[in-house]
Amino acid sequence: MTETLPQATFPKVRTIDADHLAGAPLVLAQKVEKHFGHLKVLKGIDLAIPKGEVLCIIGPSGSGKSTFLRCINQLERIDGGALWVSGERVGYHRDGNRLYELDDAAIARQRRSIGMVFQRFNLFPHLTALQNIIEGPVQVLSEPVAEATARALALLERVGLADKRDAYPSQLSGGQQQRVAIARSLAMRPELLLFDEPTSALDPELVSEVLKVMRDLAETGMTMICVTHELGFAREVGHRVAFMDQGQIVELGDPRSVLVDPREARTRAFINAVRH
Amino acid sequence: MIAEPENLIIVPRRHFGRIVGAAVVCLALAAIVRAFAVGQIEWNYVAEFLTVQAILTGLVNTIVMAILAMLLGITLGVVFAVMRLSANPVLSKTAIGYIWFFRAVPALLQLLLWFNLALVFPTIGIPGLFSFKTVDVMTPFVAALLGLGIQQGAFTAEVVRAGLLSVDNGQYEAAQTLGMTRLKLLRRIIMPQAMRVIVPPIGNEFIGMVKLTSLASVIQFAEILHSAQNIYYANSRVIELLIVAAIWYIVVVTVLSLIQGRIEAYYARGVAAPAQR
Numbered sequence: 001m002t003e004t005l006p007q008a009t010f011p012k013v014r015t016i017d018a019d020h021l022a023g024a025p026l027v028l029a030q031k032v033e034k035h036f037g038h039l040k041v042l043k044g045i046d047l048a049i050p051k052g053e054v055l056c057i058i059g060p061s062g063s064g065k066s067t068f069l070r071c072i073n074q075l076e077r078i079d080g081g082a083l084w085v086s087g088e089r090v091g092y093h094r095d096g097n098r099l100y101e102l103d104d105a106a107i108a109r110q111r112r113s114i115g116m117v118f119q120r121f122n123l124f125p126h127l128t129a130l131q132n133i134i135e136g137p138v139q140v141l142s143e144p145v146a147e148a149t150a151r152a153l154a155l156l157e158r159v160g161l162a163d164k165r166d167a168y169p170s171q172l173s174g175g176q177q178q179r180v181a182i183a184r185s186l187a188m189r190p191e192l193l194l195f196d197e198p199t200s201a202l203d204p205e206l207v208s209e210v211l212k213v214m215r216d217l218a219e220t221g222m223t224m225i226c227v228t229h230e231l232g233f234a235r236e237v238g239h240r241v242a243f244m245d246q247g248q249i250v251e252l253g254d255p256r257s258v259l260v261d262p263r264e265a266r267t268r269a270f271i272n273a274v275r276h
Numbered sequence: 277m278i279a280e281p282e283n284l285i286i287v288p289r290r291h292f293g294r295i296v297g298a299a300v301v302c303l304a305l306a307a308i309v310r311a312f313a314v315g316q317i318e319w320n321y322v323a324e325f326l327t328v329q330a331i332l333t334g335l336v337n338t339i340v341m342a343i344l345a346m347l348l349g350i351t352l353g354v355v356f357a358v359m360r361l362s363a364n365p366v367l368s369k370t371a372i373g374y375i376w377f378f379r380a381v382p383a384l385l386q387l388l389l390w391f392n393l394a395l396v397f398p399t400i401g402i403p404g405l406f407s408f409k410t411v412d413v414m415t416p417f418v419a420a421l422l423g424l425g426i427q428q429g430a431f432t433a434e435v436v437r438a439g440l441l442s443v444d445n446g447q448y449e450a451a452q453t454l455g456m457t458r459l460k461l462l463r464r465i466i467m468p469q470a471m472r473v474i475v476p477p478i479g480n481e482f483i484g485m486v487k488l489t490s491l492a493s494v495i496q497f498a499e500i501l502h503s504a505q506n507i508y509y510a511n512s513r514v515i516e517l518l519i520v521a522a523i524w525y526i527v528v529v530t531v532l533s534l535i536q537g538r539i540e541a542y543y544a545r546g547v548a549a550p551a552q553r
Contacts, residue, residue, distance in 0.1 A: 075449055104457050112455035122450035125546045126468045136454035139464055168546035188454060 024087055026051045026192055026223050027072060033080030034067055041067045043247035044081065054224045056234035059244035060270060065227045069194045073114040074107055085114060086191055112140060115185030119197040121177040123169040129156065129180045130165040136188045155183040159213050175206030179213050193217070195226040231274060235259050243267045321516040325507065326523065334503030335524050341420055341499060342486045348425030350478065353432025358462070360437055371433065378430035384491050387423035390414065391495040420492035428485060435477045439470030471543040479536035483529050500524055
């Protein structure tokens with residue numbers, strides 16, 4: 001799996017340490033394309049995300065932002081270009097000038113280090129909050145139950161749900177479910193967390209409790225890619241913001257410049273529409 | 277302006293229709309009971325034969341056959357349901373073919389086919405390694421088990437498939453994201469949720485299977501109906517012995533219904549939210 005990464009150049013962003021920029025990027029996308037039939041959903045995404053960065057992706061629905069996120073952990077297969085996570089090519093093994101498709105087990109192994117938080121939470125309804133969190137560590141990482149439980153309880157504490165360990169998802173509010181889902185991702189000790197519109201399915205009064213957990217997480221130095229409509233969150237927490245439209249990254253840069261003073265007309269129109 | 281409340285008495289409405297309906301039904305039930313009481317049934321024979329050795333042996337054989345055939349059916353059903361949903365066209369088409377054939381041919385006919393397999397293949401085995409005479413292998417027990425189990429598998433496959441399809445796609449994605457392989461994902465996440473949908477119809481099929489074993493009497497398998505028939509061939513107490521068999525079927529099915537309720541409650545956990553502990 002040793003493969004030299006293509007050269008990546010990072011834009012000068014002042015909110016992120018120079019150290020982060022020195023090493024290889026955690027996520028590298030080159031000309032990533034995705035088609036659904038004749039519809040081109042991603043038309044060549046180029047992106048390099050250093051370790052520790054919080055990247056927020058904004059854009060209208062249908063712009064391909066969720067699809068790009070799903071390509072990173074292979075819920076979708078890319079139809080062109082290439083993706084690397086932690087220096088490892090996603091979905092393929094390269095030998096000479098041939099790319100071999102990875103088997104089920106290898107794909108599963110690549111996914112372990114990438115956590116994902118879904119819009120609709122997708123907690124396992126037949127398991128309690130605690131069981132949801134230890135499922136991955138015990139079943140996939142073969143961690144002893146006692147150890148996994150201890151870590152799970154600490155994670156529940158961290159997301160403010162220590163008293164809900166034995167509750168089933170159906171007994172929790174949307175915000176609580178999403179916080180359990182975040183704890184479930186964290187239990188796998190991921191290098192990268194993907195958030196796919198994590199607050200879009202929540203009642204307005206529950207949004208802030210989830211954003212607070214995400215903000216705390218960002219402060220710990222976790223690498224995060226957040227597809228979100230929360231422009232306030234993107235401005236305060238994001239190191240960079242990408243605006244996507246029609247399968248392309250239209251604008252990428254410092255949150256203040258993209259959100260407050262965008263260069264592109266399409267970005268400006270979108271931001272004005274969201275702010276009404 | 278509403279007047280001050282007074283202490284008024286509410287007179288319940290009279291349901292004359294209900295009273296008439298209940299009377300008619302009670303009359304009909306009484307007539308049926310009377311008919312059986314005065315009919316040519318010697319109830320003391322029913323009581324006498326209810327617990328004779330041959331009947332009890334037949335009862336055990338019925339239960340054992342129903343359980344084994346159902347286990348075979350469920351195993352085949354899960355395998356063929358997963359095959360049918362597989363991306364591999366050979367596997368999915370094979371599963372479709374299996375379901376098509378074994379649902380189409382009547383169970384009784386299948387039993388006769390298995391029982392008479394010796395007419396097609398006088399010996400079975402792997403050439404050069406071992407070989408048996410088919411008549412020795414294909415006992416009534418084996419023929420009944422294969423016939424009932426394999427046709428049950430075709431029905432169960434459809435039930436299991438419906439259960440697998442009932443689980444939200446997000447569950448597959450969440451499990452994949454945790455790094456689960458396909459088999460682990462099915463076993464740990466999808467099947468436990470599919471069970472909620474699968475258990476009620478499987479319970480139904482199990483009850484059907486208990487009664488379906490009576491078909492095996494045709495190929496001389498000593499289940500309860502076969503035992504009852506053997507006795508009435510000797511003593512001509514036809515109705516009495518049929519009632520004995522019917523009573524035992526009712527007992528077994530009642531017990532199964534109670535067990536089914538327990539299993540359903542188990543798999544419904546997390547959905548029908550249990551009281552907070």
